[in-house]
Amino acid sequence: MIYADNAATTKLDIDAFEAMKPFLLEEYANASQPYSFSRKVKKAILEARATIAMCIGALPEEIFFTSGGTESDNWAIKGTVFQNVTAGVITSQIEHHAVMNACAAVERQGVPVVYLPVDEQGIVHQESLKKVVTDYHRIVSIMYANNEVGTIQPIRELCEIAHQHNVIFHTDAVQAVAHVPINVHDLGLDMLSASAHKFNGMKGVGFLYIRKGIEIERYSDGGMQESGMRAGTENVAGIIAMAAALKKNCDCMEAYTSHMRRLKEIILCILSENMVDFICNGAPDALPGILSISFRNADGEKLLHRLDLMGVCVSTGAACDSRNTKVSHVLEAMRVPPEYAKGTIRISLGNGNTENDAVTITNALVKILTSKSMRDKRKD
Numbered sequence: 001m002i003y004a005d006n007a008a009t010t011k012l013d014i015d016a017f018e019a020m021k022p023f024l025l026e027e028y029a030n031a032s033q034p035y036s037f038s039r040k041v042k043k044a045i046l047e048a049r050a051t052i053a054m055c056i057g058a059l060p061e062e063i064f065f066t067s068g069g070t071e072s073d074n075w076a077i078k079g080t081v082f083q084n085v086t087a088g089v090i091t092s093q094i095e096h097h098a099v100m101n102a103c104a105a106v107e108r109q110g111v112p113v114v115y116l117p118v119d120e121q122g123i124v125h126q127e128s129l130k131k132v133v134t135d136y137h138r139i140v141s142i143m144y145a146n147n148e149v150g151t152i153q154p155i156r157e158l159c160e161i162a163h164q165h166n167v168i169f170h171t172d173a174v175q176a177v178a179h180v181p182i183n184v185h186d187l188g189l190d191m192l193s194a195s196a197h198k199f200n201g202m203k204g205v206g207f208l209y210i211r212k213g214i215e216i217e218r219y220s221d222g223g224m225q226e227s228g229m230r231a232g233t234e235n236v237a238g239i240i241a242m243a244a245a246l247k248k249n250c251d252c253m254e255a256y257t258s259h260m261r262r263l264k265e266i267i268l269c270i271l272s273e274n275m276v277d278f279i280c281n282g283a284p285d286a287l288p289g290i291l292s293i294s295f296r297n298a299d300g301e302k303l304l305h306r307l308d309l310m311g312v313c314v315s316t317g318a319a320c321d322s323r324n325t326k327v328s329h330v331l332e333a334m335r336v337p338p339e340y341a342k343g344t345i346r347i348s349l350g351n352g353n354t355e356n357d358a359v360t361i362t363n364a365l366v367k368i369l370t371s372k373s374m375r376d377k378r379k380d
């Protein structure tokens with residue numbers, strides 16, 4: 001099996017696993033208890049918080065552990081909006097559903113939400129934010145990098161525009177953290193969402209960076225964990241693994257990035273050599289691991305299933321319902337021509353993928369696309 005769906009989730013890193021293991025089997029104390037058995041756990045959480053903060057240029061007290069990207073996004077948006085429900089939200093048309101549906105939820109409570117358009121590469125232009133943002137908005141939430149096409153946004157510039165109106169700026173950086181260098185301080189960010197399972201940590205754990213001084217409602221009521229902002233016993237092992245995985249990925253980022261760019265080149269080169277009719281979606285300097293390719297007059301779902309039969313895991317940019325193929329909101333917003341959009345797959349590479357994987361995946365794709373049955377279907 002070749003796994004090329006690392007934007008969906010990644011394999012737990014072995015060193016992260018080793019780091020968390022004692023906290024599952026031996027050091028299982030509740031960090032909030034006063035006895036000495038808890039001390040080691042408390043210290044490990046403190047250290048993990050400091051490691052994570054250092055990796056993104058934050059202060060330890062600005063890191064709040066959550067259950068992952070979805071919770072972080074919901075907290076950032078609802079936690080700021082519900083302090084002042086007359087103020088509006090600005091986001092983009094290509095956000096992940098965690099942001100999209102959080103925005104839909106606040107809209108149902110009467111909060112106005114503006115969805116900024118993107119260009120053909122999936123970029124939010126500064127001008128479009130300048131046109132709509134006012135001092136009456138509460139939060140601008142624009143993703144750092146898109147999960148379907150990998151396009152990276154001009155976050156620093158967009159953040160500056162929001163700040164000119166004293167509006168809070170949040171970024172969903174779930175796909176970007178540990179994959180591209182991020183310094184929240186240099187970027188001027190107020191909030192940032194991250195999720196451990198996108199960078200070889202565990203599923204069900206993540207964090208929200210909240211800049212000191214930002215006013216936000218607490219996420220949950222209960223105990224005093226996370227400085228009283230997010231009650232609930234910590235996922236200790238998950239937090240330890242997240243810090244270890246983040247540190248390792250940040251330390252190896254350059255090597256991982258050039259490796260994945262090389263794999264992408266191999267895939268595109270083989271497709272071109274075989275004269276397959278395709279386009280690449282997203283900006284040329286997109287995330288190193290994500291490759292969104294649309295094949296003319298193909299069916300993304302059928303491609304996915306045929307690849308699955310050949311032992312290759314990828315995902316699509318279009319899904320079939322009972323009657324027709326529905327193109328994703330991201331490809332639609334980017335105005336990918338329908339004859340290509342329906343035949344989109346996302347190959348998302350991880351640091352465990354090899355050059356051989358890239359060759360095997362692409363040869364499988366070429367075989368499917370040039371097979372007689374697929375050619376006949378494409379003519380229909």
Ligand code: PLP
Binds near residue numbers: 098174
């Ligand atoms: N935001 C983005 C951009 C994502 O890609 C994802 C997951 O795919 C999420 C948020 C949700 O993260 P989680 O799975 O940790 O809830």
